[in-house]
Amino acid sequence: MACLSDEKIIALGEGDLNAIEASRSRDHLLVCPACRLAADRYRDLNQSLSRPMFSEPPADMIPHVLQHLYPALPRYTSVIAAIAASLVFLITWIYVYFDFSSSSLIQALRLTADGTSSWLVNIIKAISAVYNAAQAAFKAGNALLNMLLPAPLATVVIAGSLLVFSGLLVFLFIGSMRKKVHAKKS
Amino acid sequence: MILDEDQVLIKKTLRGERSAYEELMRKYEKKIFSFVIRMVRNEDVAVDLTQDFFFKIYTVMDKYNFEYKFSTWAYRICYNLVIDHIRKNQSQVDSLDDDSISPRDLFASENVSREDGFKNLAREETRDYVWRVVDQIPLKFRELILLRYIQDLKYDEIAAITSLPVGTVKNRIFKAKEILKQEMEKDGMLV
Numbered sequence: 001m002a003c004l005s006d007e008k009i010i011a012l013g014e015g016d017l018n019a020i021e022a023s024r025s026r027d028h029l030l031v032c033p034a035c036r037l038a039a040d041r042y043r044d045l046n047q048s049l050s051r052p053m054f055s056e057p058p059a060d061m062i063p064h065v066l067q068h069l070y071p072a073l074p075r076y077t078s079v080i081a082a083i084a085a086s087l088v089f090l091i092t093w094i095y096v097y098f099d100f101s102s103s104s105l106i107q108a109l110r111l112t113a114d115g116t117s118s119w120l121v122n123i124i125k126a127i128s129a130v131y132n133a134a135q136a137a138f139k140a141g142n143a144l145l146n147m148l149l150p151a152p153l154a155t156v157v158i159a160g161s162l163l164v165f166s167g168l169l170v171f172l173f174i175g176s177m178r179k180k181v182h183a184k185k186s
Numbered sequence: 187m188i189l190d191e192d193q194v195l196i197k198k199t200l201r202g203e204r205s206a207y208e209e210l211m212r213k214y215e216k217k218i219f220s221f222v223i224r225m226v227r228n229e230d231v232a233v234d235l236t237q238d239f240f241f242k243i244y245t246v247m248d249k250y251n252f253e254y255k256f257s258t259w260a261y262r263i264c265y266n267l268v269i270d271h272i273r274k275n276q277s278q279v280d281s282l283d284d285d286s287i288s289p290r291d292l293f294a295s296e297n298v299s300r301e302d303g304f305k306n307l308a309r310e311e312t313r314d315y316v317w318r319v320v321d322q323i324p325l326k327f328r329e330l331i332l333l334r335y336i337q338d339l340k341y342d343e344i345a346a347i348t349s350l351p352v353g354t355v356k357n358r359i360f361k362a363k364e365i366l367k368q369e370m371e372k373d374g375m376l377v
Contacts, residue, residue: 010360048316049335057219065240070204
């Protein structure tokens, strides 16, 4: 039998020959030192290739990808803080708008606060002071507007200011959401 | 339908589970990066392409067909991404269609020292040497060696990824091995 071609030796090493061809090739290798040497060399080469050298990717690669794909969502604490701030704002507004400062409940709270000195009382006092300041500012602003503008127009200006403020908040919120969606898509 | 480990992770990722996609990336990052860096031979480009690959996979994941192996689908995307990059930067790399092989020109890189000729090197050193030689062979052979041994794919899977006939894949891998053997013999790495 003639010497085996390189292709046949490689195919034999890869188990890619049919049973008869493989058997004939193995028989030939037993009697042909040159082909046996070539087969040994391909075997060594295959062994080296079968244990590939992997390259280590940078450690920050996956965190970087994740950061882009999953933009940080607001944490629970910040959501709770936002809800609390909204509640405080709403209560302040109701308190100022309906002028509850003279109501019996508020008066009772004030009297209780005046008579004691615990930390809770100090908090109530602080909140009450903020309410009073906000109420005073609202009244002053209202009086100024009423002085400068006729009554219906002053109301329109106040309503308009509130609308602009709300619009600004909505705009900022939508802007941040669009930014997140864009980051996710990119 | 029984899902394999990768497919379970894909399902979870599609449901929005960040940790599932992280696990999937951790599983493949080394193989993908090793493949890409050996194809483009530039670490910064390889990092960018590997990241692009993970972005792409995430973006088109909803189009994945669960009847096929995820790895084959993913490697095909990776392969196309790398080949597109190489074609756009054709001047920096050797031709994909160059059939002529001139082994003498392959080893111009200083990474492979032809003069050393150390004999009877330890197995690990031989392996390092072989893989450095792999980095120098023409792209059309290198890509198949990388898919076969880095990605551990079968001939038919490589054929599906590269859109080449199985026979061509086999012939090119055989040819690549002949080149590698010749170079090792010249350098006295095989005695």
